[in-house]
Amino acid sequence: MSRVPLLALDEAPLTARAWYREDGSASALTRSLASAPDLLETLMPFLGQVMGESSLDLATKELVIVRVSQLNSCHYCLAAHRPVALDAGVPPEHVAAACAEALLDELPERERAIVDWVDRVTTEPAAVDDGLLARVLDWVREDELVELTVLAGAIGMLNGYCIAFEIPPPS
């Protein structure tokens, strides 16, 4: 049971309805945010840019989303993004590894470096060191690392939101 109202289309502010699908449905996250339509107006395009396709491929972004959500134990985001990650082309074994410490070593070198980076950024950003930076920059450009780091932060924010408000995960 969510701790904030999950507004149906006909309950939602007029200025929030653009974020509902044509059939009137919307994710529980969107429905929870609808009571703050001014926030939605900037948050949704922001999330679209951060989480959507850019110079970085969607598979890499989804791997980061799943990993950060696993670190924060966000059931909503894990339930929502595991299937999205698979659709984006993340191999099932990579998704599984991002969700289990024991399997991390099975990730290829590139994905492992990225996961190590987002782990540090998420759990102890002050402990980022030049060695880790150099290792991840062997696989992504600086601007891509900027994107991944902002993505990790945005997902951390959403994880905290979903956990605190007990947003029900998609079934």
Add this chain to the structure above:
Amino acid sequence: MRDAIREAVSEGRMGDRLWLYATYHCNLACVYCLTESSPRIANRRTLDADAMVRATREAKQLGFTCVGITGGEVFMLPDFAETLRRVAETLPVVALTNGTLFTERLLARLEPLSDLDVALQLSLDSDEPARNDELRGPENFATVLDAIPRLLARGLRVRIATTVADQGAAELERVCALHRRLGIPDEEHVVRSVVRRGRAVTKGMGVELGPTDVLPELTLTADGAFLHPFAPTVLHGRTDLDLLVSRQIAPLETPARHFLSVVWDQPVGADVVRSIR
């Protein structure tokens, strides 16, 4: 923004009045109240005086030509007489009131308003005391009828609003005869329907509002900005958000921008049938 508002007003897409919900607190608990207002309301949702004055000044700059202030009962706010004067110094105002709180002391504080463009719109639902009081509370009829001549004597402009629940044509005609006897002309008498929102939903009263039944008029409350004054209703203690356009009410340009974006998406409202005033 000013040009966009002028164009929308001239095309009949919106009204040129800014509405302010001063408070949801009320000394009455009318059976059809849109906002579930009562003496014991948990969340009074009060706009402070400076916020109302600021909104009015910004409204004038944006091209709005008048202000309506409603509630709740506006005179539940201790300094409302002075707030009304400050607002009226910027734009013409109509303040909606249940007409039950006009002590001699309050009337004296209202007297300076007689030189300003201010109307007090009092609610009166029947010419029969029992019928009126059934909707609006005990002794309401007698209190309002006592207040009207005293307001007029102070030089204040008085309007009458009749909210129609199940009153028939004959009863409404008798209300008209009553307000004429009281010295209030027909053009100062407003008849509007109970709208099925707020407490009227619980009571199964009133008419459903269609999307084009009410002329959009930017309406500010402590909960945010809404499409029209029938919009910021309360049901079971929660504000209805379906007609919210913005949570932000200051600076006024922000909610006005959101309001205009909605107004331009709606059909032109030349045939609106509901009004709160």
